[in-house]
Amino acid sequence: MDFFLILIPIFGIFALGFIGQKKIGFHTKTISTMALYLMSPVLVFRTFYTTKFELTYLYMTLYTFALCFSLIIVVYLIAFIRKYSVKETCGMILASSFMNNGNYGTPVVLLLFGAAGLDYAIVLMVIQQLVMCTVGVYYAAKGSPEGDGIRSAIRAVQRMPMVYGAIFGLILQIMNISLGNSILQAVDMVADAAIPTVMIVLGMQLAKISVKKLEREKVSLSLITKLAISPAIAYLFTLFLPVDVMVKQIMIIMAAMPTAANTTMYALQFNTEPEFVSSATLISTSLSLATLPIIFLIVL
Numbered sequence: 581m582d583f584f585l586i587l588i589p590i591f592g593i594f595a596l597g598f599i600g601q602k603k604i605g606f607h608t609k610t611i612s613t614m615a616l617y618l619m620s621p622v623l624v625f626r627t628f629y630t631t632k633f634e635l636t637y638l639y640m641t642l643y644t645f646a647l648c649f650s651l652i653i654v655v656y657l658i659a660f661i662r663k664y665s666v667k668e669t670c671g672m673i674l675a676s677s678f679m680n681n682g683n684y685g686t687p688v689v690l691l692l693f694g695a696a697g698l699d700y701a702i703v704l705m706v707i708q709q710l711v712m713c714t715v716g717v718y719y720a721a722k723g724s725p726e727g728d729g730i731r732s733a734i735r736a737v738q739r740m741p742m743v744y745g746a747i748f749g750l751i752l753q754i755m756n757i758s759l760g761n762s763i764l765q766a767v768d769m770v771a772d773a774a775i776p777t778v779m780i781v782l783g784m785q786l787a788k789i790s791v792k793k794l795e796r797e798k799v800s801l802s803l804i805t806k807l808a809i810s811p812a813i814a815y816l817f818t819l820f821l822p823v824d825v826m827v828k829q830i831m832i833i834m835a836a837m838p839t840a841a842n843t844t845m846y847a848l849q850f851n852t853e854p855e856f857v858s859s860a861t862l863i864s865t866s867l868s869l870a871t872l873p874i875i876f877l878i879v880l
Contacts, residue, residue, distance in 0.1 A: 597783025
């Protein structure tokens, strides 16, 4: 029951954005862009500026890429057996291989582990964003006839403000440059507002998703891959990683998060199975209310 008490406030904030979008009708893209380009980079900057980095973060990077490519291999096996087209395979990869660590995973870790786990969650979020805007964009472009996967991925990475926030924060930390209290207070104000803002944005994004034609078999296979196989693979990886127990728990919990909302935007942009990817995002997010407490019981 305690685990539901963790998820209920989170879904309450999602619901706030969902209801606001349905009843008032905000320009979601503008708010999402603000959160992505103005607020999240400040949150990332603070983490990379204040956190003393160690070998654990290298293991987290290797883990994130390994998990992503393991899930892609699983999707290719499913696609081979079910004889999916290239476009269907790419859509399945978008729906099954990228988890919502930003809008969803980071708030969950914050409530479960407090400030001690938040820094690890943010680092995982940044790494996951890098994976999505490279590997994710590549497959979104590959599924589109007009796509130019590698060039699109490079352009996406260059436009990612969180990457620059991380680099800037790390440089200041390495050079031991101290910021004044007034600057740090301003940074804290924006950084603290970033997480609730991206949570509300996710609720708004979910409100705009319409499930017109549900491809039940593909959605079911995607949900199994994302909500069950992904945390199972993550668990196997953590058995061999020389990191703290809490970090292992965070890795598995993050792997159990539903489909990333960003993949819906990629699917729409490149016309790579957008209805299917949107359906997987909406349904996996809804089902996570039931699946995450099970993961919590196993992991914690």
